[in-house]
Amino acid sequence: MVRTYFKITVTEKSWAEACLRKKIMEQKHEERTHVPTRVFVIVWIALVCLTGLTIKAAQMKMGEWSMVANIVIASTKASLVLWFFMHLKYEKRVFKLLIFVPLITVSIIIGLTFFDIWYR
Amino acid sequence: MNETAHIEHRDYVGAKLGMWLFLFTEILLFGGMFLVYSVYREVNTADFHEAGMEMNMTIGAVNTLILLTSSLTMALSISAIKRAAKMRSILFQAVTIILGIAFLVNKYFEWSDHIRHGFYPDSPKLLAMSHGKILFFGLYYVMTGIHALHVVIGISIIGFILILTLRDSVSGTDYVKLENAGLFWHLVDVIWIYLFPLFYLIL
Numbered sequence: 001m002v003r004t005y006f007k008i009t010v011t012e013k014s015w016a017e018a019c020l021r022k023k024i025m026e027q028k029h030e031e032r033t034h035v036p037t038r039v040f041v042i043v044w045i046a047l048v049c050l051t052g053l054t055i056k057a058a059q060m061k062m063g064e065w066s067m068v069a070n071i072v073i074a075s076t077k078a079s080l081v082l083w084f085f086m087h088l089k090y091e092k093r094v095f096k097l098l099i100f101v102p103l104i105t106v107s108i109i110i111g112l113t114f115f116d117i118w119y120r
Numbered sequence: 121m122n123e124t125a126h127i128e129h130r131d132y133v134g135a136k137l138g139m140w141l142f143l144f145t146e147i148l149l150f151g152g153m154f155l156v157y158s159v160y161r162e163v164n165t166a167d168f169h170e171a172g173m174e175m176n177m178t179i180g181a182v183n184t185l186i187l188l189t190s191s192l193t194m195a196l197s198i199s200a201i202k203r204a205a206k207m208r209s210i211l212f213q214a215v216t217i218i219l220g221i222a223f224l225v226n227k228y229f230e231w232s233d234h235i236r237h238g239f240y241p242d243s244p245k246l247l248a249m250s251h252g253k254i255l256f257f258g259l260y261y262v263m264t265g266i267h268a269l270h271v272v273i274g275i276s277i278i279g280f281i282l283i284l285t286l287r288d289s290v291s292g293t294d295y296v297k298l299e300n301a302g303l304f305w306h307l308v309d310v311i312w313i314y315l316f317p318l319f320y321l322i323l
Contacts (some may be wrong), residue, residue, distance in 0.1 A: 026132070034199075034202065035195075035199060037196060037199060040192055040195045040196060040199070041192070043192075044188060044189065044191075044192040047188045048185065048188060051181065051184050051185065051188070051316075054316075054317055054321065055177070055181060055321065058317065058321035058322060058323060066323050067323045070317035070318075070321060070323060071317070073317075074313050074314050074316075074317055077313045078310045078313050078314070081191060081306055081309055081310050081313070082306075082310065084195075085191050085192075085194070085195045085302075085306045085309075086302075086303055086306045086307075087299075091136070092133065094137075095136070095137070095140060098137075098140060098144075099140070099144075101144065102144040102147040102148055102151070103147070105148065105151070106147065106148065106151035106154070106155075109151065109155060110151075110154070110155050110158060113155060113159060114158075114159075114162070117159060117162055117163070
């Protein structure tokens, strides 16, 4: 029986170089994702405007639709906060996908409960 | 060994992923309460509509603006530390803390106003009302109460990070602690974004 062993020798110098390379790559990533202050201020203005809009939508007395409108506006605001303030736009793909796990879980739980309430 | 000694092991992706996983449990915690709210609203639509009229919309709107602005200052404090502008970052962190305290002060006036008018859990005035209104006020106190608790925790965390920034433990080269504190603060903001229309606007 033949067994093959892999032995990787890493000298301290090459290890240090690899670490440094990784650090430089991370720094480059940071520089690429340097968000200008202007972006945050614009997002904040949008959030304030949407708050005004949600109050207007509630005062319009649209019955059931005012609830729908308010949830849609709230979700738009939440998405803006997640995407820009919470940096999801600039994160690795795994972060962008993972956020859907709790959101879909909560949606399924609420959705299935309502099936029970509506069609009982 | 001396050559490698100055290179620390850091895992920013891991640190942030851990924070996000914690935030997911927070989404599920509040998600459960939103489920209870939506079901009781569906069953007692008219009562919820009437009880909403007891709410002070202005104070809710002001608190929304306060939290949105505090999220902006939090994001700006992270931008500042990335540019190694230490004092600027500390200033923005301090403003965030002050806005958080302003939110709680508003909350105090709001709640004491409700209590003065006889709306508090198990109050004789509330118990004499319809079932749906009792549920609305119960949910209001629980949901905004747990949210306010999160604001208190958020303020404490940012205060702690502010001290670390002063001591250069959080700096232009190592700021993941500030980023994670920011993520928590923004999530508290996201939850309020939903609480505001559900309780303060008459839907």
